Amino acid sequence: MGSELYLSRGTLLFGGMDPSPDKVDAIVVGIPYDMTTTYRPGSRFAPLMIRKASQEIEFYSIRSDIDIEDYGIMDLGDIAVIQNSQAMIERISIVASDLASRYHGKLQVYLGGEHTITIGVVKGIFRKIPDLCTLIFDAHLDLRNIYLDEKINHSTVTRRLVEVVGPERVYLVGVRAFTKEEQNYAKQNKIHFTDIRSIRLLGLSEAIHRLNKWYSTSKCKYLHISIDLDVLDPAYAPGVSTPEPDGLETWAFLEMMHAVLFNRLVEAFSIDIVELTPPYDCNGITSTVAAKIAVEAIAAHISKKKKASLK
Template identity: 30%
Template sequence: MSFRELYMHHVSPTLFGVNGDYDSAKIVVMGIPFDSAATGVPGARYAPRRIREVSVELETFHPATGLDVEFANVFDAGDLPLVTCVDSLVRVVGRVVEEVYGSGKRIISLGGDHFVSYPVISTVARKTGRLGVLVFDAHMDLRDEYPFDCRYSHATVFRRLLEENSNIEVAYFRPRGWSKEEYLYAKENKRVQVLGDEAEVDDWFRRAENVYVTIDIDAVDPSFAPGTGTPEPFGLHPDTVRKIIEEAFPRYSQKIRGLDIVEVNPLVDVNDVTSRLAAKLLMYALVGLIPYLG
C-alpha cells in the first residue's frame, strides 16, 4: 500500500468535480486540513472542504483555451487526516509528497494555515535542483520565533525553509506587513527578493530553474477576501493575481513544480466569497498548466 492510499481519504465533491485517473494524471490535488500553527483566528482547517464545495458551483469552461476544467485529467487525492501536531504534519505530508512528486506529478495543495507549505516545499526542494518559491502574501513569514519560543508556525515558515534548504530562493510579490526583524533579514539575505510589478515577476520566472507558487489569500485586499485569520489592509486586487497566473502559468508550465493556496478561513468568510476566490484562482492555475504538461 502506498503512503497516498494509507493516509489520504477521498472526499466528495472533488475539486471542480474532477474524476481523473491517478496513474495518468499529471496533476494531483491534496487537501491539508491543518491550522494548529496559525496565530490568528483558527478555522483554516475547514478550507479544503469548503473550497471544493463552492468549486462545483462555479463555471469551469475557459473560452480562450477551450478547456473545461471539470473534465480535465486531474486527480483529487482527497484530504490528509486531521492532525494537530506539527511533527506529525511534517512527517505525513512529507511521505505523501515525496511519493506523488517522485512519480513525476505536479502537486496542488489546499490549506490549511501557511505552515502546510513547509513540508510540501521542503520535500519538493529535496528532489529538485534550485527551487524558486514565489510568494503571494501580505506578510513575510520570516520571523525566527512567533509566538514566543515557537520556531515552527505560519509566521516562521520561510525563515525555516531558507535556513534548512540552501537550494531555495524566495521571491515575494508586494508584501505589506513587515516586522523590523523580517525587514532586516530580507535585506541581508541574498536569497530573498521582493517583486513590485508583473514585469519583474515575468523576469523572475524566466530566470528560475524550478518554481513553486504559494498563495496566502491574505495577499488579496480584505474587501475581496474577508475570510482569513490575519487580514491586512491595502492588499492586492484579485485581478492582479489572476493576471499573473493566467500569463505566467502557460508560459512557464514546464518549470512549475507545485502550487498551494492557504489561509482561507470559512468560519469568518462572508457568503463564501473568499472560498470562491480561492477556487477561481485554482481554476486559472489549472487552465494554465493542463494543456502544456503533455
Template identity: 25%
Template sequence: MDKHHISLIGVPLDYGQSRRGVDMGPSAIRYAGALKRLESIGHTVTDEGDIQVSAVEKTEQDTNLKNLDEVVTANTELAGKVADVIKQGKFPLVLGGDHSIAIGTLSGLSTTYKNLGVIWYDAHADMNTAETSPSGNIHGMPLAVAMGLGHERLVNILQGGQKVKPENVVIIGARSVDPGERQLIKEKKIKVFTMHEIDRDGMTAVMNEAIEYLRNRNVDGVHLSLDLDGLDPLYTPGVGTPVAGGISYRESHLAMEMLEDSGMITSAEFVEVNPILDEKNKTADVAVGLMGSLFGEKLI
C-alpha cells in the first residue's frame, strides 16, 4: 500500500437538492472517525476544514436550475482548493454535501489531470441538464457538467469547457436513470454497470472490467465519486434519494479493496450523507468504513 498525504476537504452544501440536512454530512463523517481511521492505516492526514457556504434561504432564480448562484459560488471555491491540494502533491478527499460538489472537485482536478478517468459509484447517472431534469436539482447534473454539457456558469468553473471525456467515465450501481440521461448515455457511449450486471456477473467481474477499461484509456489519474445512495438503503438509510435494490455493504468493501489494489485512484469524494435522515450516524459510519478499504485497511 502506498502511503498518502491526504487532505480532507468538507463541503457543507445542500443547495444542489431539495432535502435539508446533507450540509451536515462532512461533520457526521468526521464524527464517525474518518481522520483517525485513515491515520491508523498509516497515512498522513490534514483536515483542511470546510468550504464556506453561505447560510441563506434557498432561492430559485431559474426553475430548471435551483439555487444556481449558491452552487456556483461553493463549487468555485472548492475547485480552487482541490487544485491547490493537488499542486502540493496531496491526495484530495472531499466530504459532502450533496453530489453537486463533484462539479467543483472535477474542475479542480482538471487543472492537473488532462485525461482523467472517473468512477461514478451511484444509484443515479447524474447526467441531467436543465432541459432534461425533472426536478431542477443540480445534484442530478454534475457528470453532465463535467463532460461540458449544461449551463455555462457551471461548465466554466475555474476553467472553461469539458473537464472529463465521456469515454473516460465508468458508472457503477446505476438503477434510477431518467429518460434524458438514458439518451445521453447512449449518445456518448458511457460505460455503465447497472445492478443487472452486478447481480448477473458479480462485483469482482464488474470491478475487474472497470479497472481494465480505464487502464486501456491511458488515463493520467482516476477520481472516485461515491454517492452513499449507491448502496442499498438497508445499509445507508441517511441519503436524500434512496433507491431500493442497491449494492450491498460487502460488495462495496470489495469494490474499494479492488480499487486500492489497482493503485489507480488519485482522488475521491464521499457525498450525500444526511444525518437528519440517518439512524445513529449509520451512513457516515459506512462511509468511513469504505474509506478504510479504499486506503488499504486489511482484515489480516
C-alpha cells in the first residue's frame, strides 16, 4: 500500500495520542516539503513544530463543546520527501488516495509543508471522491500558470487545483493579494472568491451564506479545506513564508471554519494547514495557532458526527 511505503512515524505524535486502529476518529499526516518556497523557506520544520505545540494546548473546544482528548487521533507520521516537485506531488497523491478510502468518514488532517502539497492531497482524494470541492483560505489567489519557469510552485497552487477539480469547485476566502492577470483569469473562469473587505464590510454571516450557495450550485458533497496560514493577519501568524498585511483575525477565521465544518449541506473530508515557517515564527505564535486550528477542526468534525448519530 502507498501509505506504508512512504509514511514514517517519529516519536512525537500530534496530541501525544496513540489510539488503537479500531478507535480512530481523525488522522494526522505531516508533509515536510518546502522545495519551491520563493521568499522565506523553512516550512519543512512545520509538522514537527505543530506537533510540539499540540502537546501544550488544551483539547477542549468551546465551539464544539467536546474534549477531543476523549477521542482517537491517529498521527500516521510524515510522508518521506523527495526533491522533484512532480514526483513529490505524485507520491503525496498515492498516500492521500490510499488514506481516503481507508479512513473515509474520519477527518484527514495534513500538516504542510508549503502550499504545493495541496495539489497532491486533492489529486489523491479526488481519485476516490469525485464529488469533492476545494475551499481555500488564503491571502493569495495563487492563479498564475507559471512562476519562476515552473508550473508546480507554491504560487500556482490554485491554478493547478482548478485543473484537477474544475473551476466551479474551487472557492477562495480571505483573498487580498493578486496580480491583474490572476484577477482576469478568476473572472474569465468564474472562480468564486470572497475577498477580505467583503468579509469585513458584509460580515461573517454573509460570507458564510455565500459559501452555502456555492455548495448547492456546484453540487459539493465533500470538501477539502486548505488553510494557508497567511490568510491570518501577520499579527496573529507572523511565521509564514509570504506574509501579507490586512488579514483575518484568528477568532474570525475559527468561526468561519467552524461554520463550514458544521454545515449540514456538505461534509468536510479533509483539511490541510500549510505555509507555516518556524524559522520566521516569533515565540511559537504561528505553530500554536496551527495546532489550535487542527484541534478546532477535529472537534467540530467529531461533534457534528456525534450529533448526527444521536438523531
